[in-house]
Amino acid sequence: MAQPIQELIQEKRRTHPAFGGTIAKAFALLSCFGEDGLPLGNREFAQRLGMPRATVSRLCRTLVELGYLAWDRTQDKYVPSVGVLRLGYPYLVGLPLRNLARGPMQALAERIGGAVSIGVAQGTQVIYLETCTHREGTLALPAPGATRSVMTTAMGRAWLATLDADAFAQALDAVESERPQEHAAMLDTVKRNVALYPRRGYALNEGDAGLGVHGVGVASRLHYHQHRLLFNCAIAGERVASRALERVYAPALIGLVQQVEVTTGLAPTRHIP
Numbered sequence: 001m002a003q004p005i006q007e008l009i010q011e012k013r014r015t016h017p018a019f020g021g022t023i024a025k026a027f028a029l030l031s032c033f034g035e036d037g038l039p040l041g042n043r044e045f046a047q048r049l050g051m052p053r054a055t056v057s058r059l060c061r062t063l064v065e066l067g068y069l070a071w072d073r074t075q076d077k078y079v080p081s082v083g084v085l086r087l088g089y090p091y092l093v094g095l096p097l098r099n100l101a102r103g104p105m106q107a108l109a110e111r112i113g114g115a116v117s118i119g120v121a122q123g124t125q126v127i128y129l130e131t132c133t134h135r136e137g138t139l140a141l142p143a144p145g146a147t148r149s150v151m152t153t154a155m156g157r158a159w160l161a162t163l164d165a166d167a168f169a170q171a172l173d174a175v176e177s178e179r180p181q182e183h184a185a186m187l188d189t190v191k192r193n194v195a196l197y198p199r200r201g202y203a204l205n206e207g208d209a210g211l212g213v214h215g216v217g218v219a220s221r222l223h224y225h226q227h228r229l230l231f232n233c234a235i236a237g238e239r240v241a242s243r244a245l246e247r248v249y250a251p252a253l254i255g256l257v258q259q260v261e262v263t264t265g266l267a268p269t270r271h272i273p
Contacts, residue, residue, distance in 0.1 A: 128147070154215035
């Protein structure tokens with residue numbers, strides 16, 4: 001379960017007294033929606049956020065008036081409205097790398113018969129910014145704005161490998177607090193990926209996260225608004241031969257990342273076999 005929003009507000013105000021509690025509650029409420037698109041009611045919001053239903057009701061009415069929520073009167077529940085798209089669009093438009101990388105990403109997606117994505121990490125999740133896919137696609141194709149756990153995705157594991165010891169411990173603590181079962185199931189695999197990352201230069205998802213998908217993740221040297229850009233390639237598990245992630249897909253993704261880095265003006269680095 002996520003940290004109750006009031007606890008988060010109190011924690012933030014200890015170091016930032018001007019921290020806006022009402023704004024934090026509104027955005028926390030909007031963040032409750034999952035990728036399944038299912039509507040949520042006051043009771044679900046209150047349970048997930050640890051807020052009184054009266055407070056939830058006021059926030060929902062305000063967000064409806066502002067165009068960020070829509071009310072489904074048949075279910076007496078809420079769904080995100082078109083206003084939320086306006087919030088993310090300027091961020092995506094301001095990332096010209098998406099246009100530079102799209103061609104090479106599409107070429108690699110066709111070559112491997114899977115999907116190639118760019119994302120960033122925020123909190124305990126990675127957020128996908130761009131995905132190019134082979135014509136047959138992969139299972140659970142992540143569209144821009146889709147979120148996955150830093151523990152279960154190859155790109156999330158690559159990001160964890162870039163953190164110093166204190167930040168890494170804090171990230172794991174946050175996952176344990178929010179999703180204890182996932183933390184317990186993935187901890188050893190994540191630690192193994194993090195330990196091997198400096199030598200091999202990539203992280204793996206060998207189908208251990210479910211969904212029938214295998215993946216390779218690389219943390220690039222590129223940043224956008226203080227977020228390191230992460231690259232991922234995903235392939236349906238039945239297409240992945242033994243050791244192919246290490247021998248075929250990892251070198252291909254590393255080569256793509258280095259190509260994009262050089263295109264943006266960074267000096268080339270040694271290719272890791």
